[in-house]
Amino acid sequence: MSRYNVKETEAKWQEAWERRACFRAVEDPSRPKYYVLEMFPYPSGRIHMGHVRNYTIGDVIARYKRATGFNVLHPMGWDAFGLPAENAALEKKVHPAKWTRENIATMRGQLRTMGLSVDWEREIATCDVEYYRHEQKMFLDFLKAGLAYRKESWVNWDPVDNTVLANEQVIDGRGWRTGALVEKRKLSQWFLRITAFADSLLNDLATLDRWPERVRLMQENWIGRSTGVRFRFALAGRPDTLEVFTTRPDTLFGASFAAISPNHPLAAELAAGNPDLAAFIAECNRLGTSEEAIETAEKRGFDTGLTVVHPFDSGWTLPVYVANFVLMEYGTGAIFGCPAHDQRDLDFARKYGLPVTPVVIPADADPAAFTVGTEAYTGPGVLRNSRFLDGMDVESAKQEVGRRMEEAGQGERTTQFRLRDWGVSRQRYWGCPIPVIHCADCGAVPVPEADLPVVLPEDVTFDRPGNPLDHHPTWKHTTCPSCGKPAVRETDTFDTFIESSWYFARFCSPHAESAGFERGAVDYWMPVDQYIGGIEHAVLHLLYARFWTRALKQCGYLSVEEPFAGLFTQGMVNHETYKDAETGAWLSPADITRNDAGAMVRADTGAAVTVGRVEKMSKSKKNVVDPANIIDTYGADAARLFMLSDSPPERDLEWTEAGIDGAWRYINRLWRMVDEPPVALPAPGAALPGELSERAVATRKLVHKTIAGVGDDLEKFRFNKAVARVRELTNALAEIDGSGAGEAAVLREGYEAVVRLIAPMMPHLAEELWSRLGHTSLLAEQPWPRADAALAVDDTVTIAVQVNGKLRATLALPRDMAREAAEQAALADETVVRALDGKPVRKVIVVPNRVINVVV
RNA sequence: GCGGGCGUGGCGGAACCGGUAGACGCAUCAGACUUAAAAUCUGAAGCCGUCAGGCGUGGGGGUUCGAGUCCCCCCGCCCGCACCA
Structure with missing residues (x-):
């Protein structure tokens, strides 16, 4: 009995595909295109199981779509800028460029062993000047279009990384990478006007019907649109006004106070002459935004002694508080409080003894008896105690107040977003230089297009804290493009989310020199038909990419608005965790073995091991399995099959030794079955004989049902079911000894069907068996099998x-x-x-x- | 607190539109081959019961000829957001 030689076989077919350039993508307007893209990897050093799962799923789709007649684009590249390279520079004294390029080389080699149907000629790395020069140009165009601007602003400062973090990189008041408590600092920063597209980014979510519902919801919440009225209170005894935003203008006659944020300019002004208030503000700021604080924070306020005049009654004044629950970053940083219809306002009013007047009464309640206790009423109803609004419903009352405000010039109906503009400046070295020059006379001047690219210098040192670009002896010194006087370059670099905001377009023409991409190529390939990646990018990356695409469109670069027509978010790869029972130290699966009694013990000492929960593979818990070892032992096909079996792709997958063994066993079983059939098979392409045994007829039915079923499963991302179906067919074929009429021919039909159906999942094995079945063609170039509809139904x-x-x-x-x-x-x-x-x-x-x- | 998702054998999971619950796999057990083991092959198996049969999809109720699937209430787990006026 011969054995399946995985290593040789996998290498052989990878070379064959390469030689025939099977996966090279060429624009062809006469054929329907299909663009499959997996989120490109960060070159961290080695591939991990998450990559294997991601790229296996993408490759199944790519190979399947190619077989069903699509002109497929399936590229690969590297998200190569970012902090880890600088950390490596500090820790291991390696230059970020060297570290990154070596990692890319390693990981490219590892990905190649997976046998992906990728067009490697399109490979890109975002740290190459050939890549990032184009985003410098895009940025200049955004500047001209008013989509980029500079503003002095409070930033989140990570004291460990010495860098600015975006709001979304701050989690529970801590840096997303370092976990360090974030500080506030004021810096001049570049911003991209993502809010200019807030409406479109929100509304068009509805058109993304091949996106997971929850991703759309998360983006919807993130954008956070609300409509209301912005108006100005007159401040009693002062010439200025206090501007507030409200979504409940209808409750204006239920107002009992106004409140401003501790960071409101008015609060600062008042605090200057009031030490108690200054102390209160300081205390509010100290409390910060930490998880605990928000959860338990009590509503607290400080009466400023100021009052504002009710906009519809000059004889009615409301006290003005500084309140800890009012955010400076949202709306105007000031509100009016209507306790009866807002829980926060109610908590506040109860604490400070402010009046609670219900002005919206539920339709079924008795207006005279309706009161608000400890729970605010936020439902629909009829307006009461509200003068000219009495009797209206909530919606009409909102409109009426807005209308009157506008008439009186006191305010206007507006839309407010939670979404803020995207701060893109980073005080880092390993990123794309921001193409701007600072001149003492002319201010921030864009680098002229003719002078692009601004190349990131590689002769830098990391012996001092802060940004090496800033310390570089010559790089930043230049002359002002406007007045010619000595000036300095911007030493900040771009947020690396910028590179990943347009790489999908670059893949359409990765070698274009005069522009980031050629119009014709993008018009042909874009949008991405199927994008595949982790749920962790549900908001940031996907929202930025959607924004950047709109900005590019506005600047005339391309014609699509949505970069990703279809999105699939895969689950994580998990593994059991292990600890030394005595020391409590995490142990890697490689350190564990079973002793004679079947108990889990340390392989080195035999000491007892505690088996913990199944958790996401992570270095900190040591529950990682290196895919390179797996591929080396079992081959790429086994790893790929395991990734697709059992768990539906959107759910988490538990990596187990037994699972990979099972995959390996199936591969060998299939190989043996086809390699040593029970009877000699007819030649490829021979017609079926007229007479078939009953068993042969039944088998043919199953074959065609399976072909139909697997195609359907692959279309719907049900890879686990597709695998189950193919195994079922394999089991049935293994039952046939070939003794009945026509069975040899039916066995060939069945074997060929199995081989062709597994091709997207286990391409090397499929190719090998296809050749052993007597074919001289490459299976990678064969069309998808067709199911005979008449046979696919039972009689x-x-x-x-x-x-x-x-x-x-x-x-x-x-x-x-x-x-x-x-x-x-x-x-x-x-x-x-x-x-x-x-x-x-x-x-x-x-x-x-x-x-x-x-x-x- | 708000929003979303999930709950099926020992385990991962199937079950199209309300129509045979447990496909496929893992683990287990028995048998064959072997000096033996591994590998491989054959077979068994939701639970209770000797059989007839009964019970079973987190719990309780409902709709229906028929419910894992639909409706109501409850329990548990997971994810996202978090004072957004």
Whole structure:
């Protein structure tokens, strides 16, 4: 018995595909295109199981779509700028460029062993000047279009990384990478006007019907649109006004106070002459935004002594508080409080003894008796105690107040977003230089297009904290493009989310020199038909990419608005965790073995091991399995099969030794079956004989059902079901000894079907078996098999017979049998008769080809 | 707190539109081959019961001839957001 030589075989077919350039993508307007893209990897050093899962899923889609006639673009590249390279520079004294390029080389080699149907000629790395020079140009165009601007602003400062973080990089008041408590600093920063597209980014989510619902929801919440009225209170005894934003202008006659944020300019002004207030503000800021603080923070305020005048009654004034729950970053940093209809305002009012006047009464409540206790009423109802609004519903009252405000010039109806503009300046070295020069006289001047690219210098040192670009002896010194005087370059670099905001377009023409991409190529390939990646990018990356695409469109670069027509978010790869029972130290799966008693112990010492929860593979918990080792031992196909079996792709997958063994066993079983058939098979392409045994006919039916089923499963990302179906067919084929009429021919048909159906999942094995079946063509270039629709349906069906809904028998009957005949057959069945026990039949329900229910 | 998702054998998971619950795999057990083991092959198996049969999809109720699937209430787990006026 020969054995399947994985290593040789996988290498052989990878070379064959390469030689034939099977996966090279060429624009061809006469054919329908399909762009499959997995989120490109950060070159961290080695590939991990998450990559294997991601790229396996993408490759199945790419190979399947190619076989079904699409012109497929399936590229690969590197998200190569970013902090880890600088950390490596500090820790290991390696230059970030060297570290990054070496990692890319390693990981490229590892990905190649997976046998991905990738067009490697399109490979890009975002740290190459050939890549990032184009985003410098885009940025200049955004500047001209008013989509980029500079503003002095408070930034989140990570004291460990010495860098600015975006709001979304701050989690519970801590840096997302370092976990360090974030500080506030004021710096001049570049911003991209993502809010200019807030409406479009929100509304067009509805058109993304091939995106997961929850991703759309998360983006919707992130953008956070709300409509309301922005208006100005007159401050009693002062010439200025206090501007507030409200979504409930209808409750204006229920107002009992106004409140401003501790960071509001007015608060700062008042604090200057009031030490108590200054102390209160300082305390609010100290509390910060930490998880605990928000959860338990009590509503607290400080009465400023100022009052504002009610906009519709000059004789009515409201006290102005500084309140800890009012955010400076949202709206105007000031509100009016209506306790009866807002829980926060109610908590506040109860604490400070402010009046609570209900002005919206539920339709079914008695207006005279309706009161608000400890819970604010936020539902619909009829306006009361509200003068000219009395009797209106909430919506009309909102509009009426807005209208009157606008008439009086006191305010206007507006839309407010939670989304803020995207701060893109980073005080880092390993990123794309921001193409701007600072001149003492002319200010921030864009680098002229002719002077692009601004190349990131590589001769830098990391011996001092802060940004090496800043310390570089010559790099930043230049002359002002506007006045010619000495000036300095911007030493900040771009947020690396910028590179990943347009790489999908670059893949369309990765070698274009005069522009980031050629118009014709992008028009042909974009949008990405199927994008695949982790859920962790649900908001940031995907929102930025959607924004950048809109900005590019506005600047005339391309014609699409949505970069990703379809999105699939895969689950994580998990593994059991292990700890030394005595020391509590995490142990890697490689350190564990089973002793003779079957217990988990340390392989080195034999000491007892505690088996912990199944968790996401992570270095910190040491529960990682290196895919390179797996591929080296079992081959790429086994790893790929394991990734696709059992767990649906959107769910988490538990990596187990038993699972990879199972995959390996199946590969060998299939190989043996095809390599040593029970009878000699007819030549490839030979016609089926006219006479077929009953078993042969049944097998053909299963073959064609499986072909139809697997295609359907792959279309719907049900890879686990596709695998199950193919295994079912394999089991059936293994039963056939070839002795009956026509069985040898049916075995060939069946083997070929299995081989072709597994090709997207296990391409090397499939290619090898295809060749062993006598074909000289490459399977990678063969079309997807077609199911014979006539064979894919059964002419005998198994019908369940129930008595009062309980299963009593199953009958094999011809498909589409007449109801009466089916009913007779059911009533004649022995077990059914016994179950009826002579009782009169009241009714018989017949569901054709499925079930017969006898009711007694 | 708000929003979303999930709950099926020992385990991962199937079950199209309300119609035979447990496909496929893992683990387990028995048998064959072997001096033996591994590998491989054959077979068993939701649970209770000797059989007849009964019970079973987190729990309780409902709709229906029929419910894992639909409706109501409850429990548990996971994810996202978090004072957004």
